[in-house]
Amino acid sequence: MPLSITHLGSGSRGNATLLQSGETKILIDQGFSGRQLNKRLNMIEVEPEQIDAIVLTHHHGDHAGGAGIANRRWNIPVHCNFRTAEKLGFDPLNDVELFESLQRMEFGGGLSLLPVPVPHDGADNVAFIASCDGQRAAVVTDLGSTTEELASHLRGCTHISIESNYDHGRLWRGPYATSLKHRISSDEGHLSNDQTGELLADVVSRKTQSLVLTHLSQENNLPHLAESTILYHLDEVFQGDIAISLQDGPEFTHWIGQSEKETELRI
């Protein structure tokens, strides 16, 4: 069964990514208001009630701020790890479905998700490696540094969505307080364009069909800077599509597991 990945929007004002395999619909993160989520899903002809699960990377508001409302309003189960549940004020044993890092979660439509821990800002954050029909797709966001464990899971993925948060020069010349600049660029902050490029150069192969750059800082990055930096690092190895998901959306749907690669531009 082909797997599709649709970015409903990405950035510090809200993140959500929809994975679909057959009738199974899983939302990775829900950082939007209920109204915004409803609107964005409706634009791709999906009703919130059709979502089978919300799976959270970590507790920060731009990723999890709308999970509770979606759970209450549309009865969508929330899956997260223990620390994320506690930080969000959920009762970990009754309000959510708990998962642990490196333990695979099986959903319908042959879709499974593997949470892989990544270092980030006091959060128990995870990247997700989705598997479907022998193909793998990664959704990776909010990490200050890469790990060999993460790199090993990214190798061989058909699709990778990954944050490319800031341009180093723009961050340090920009208006943020020095303490915040240090936090963002620390090993527990976010990935710069160069760090993302170096990681992708390590893991991308001819098997990689599509890349989506996410979570670009509106103050400290520009889409063309992110894209050109990543392409500079990738050299000739990568021959697939590269796209950028910004705050407005939904923007792109990428399909994996089809004989003909298909990237559909939504707007």
Ligand SMILES: [Zn+2]
């Ligand atoms: Zn975060």
Ligand SMILES: [Zn+2]
């Ligand atoms: Zn974030």
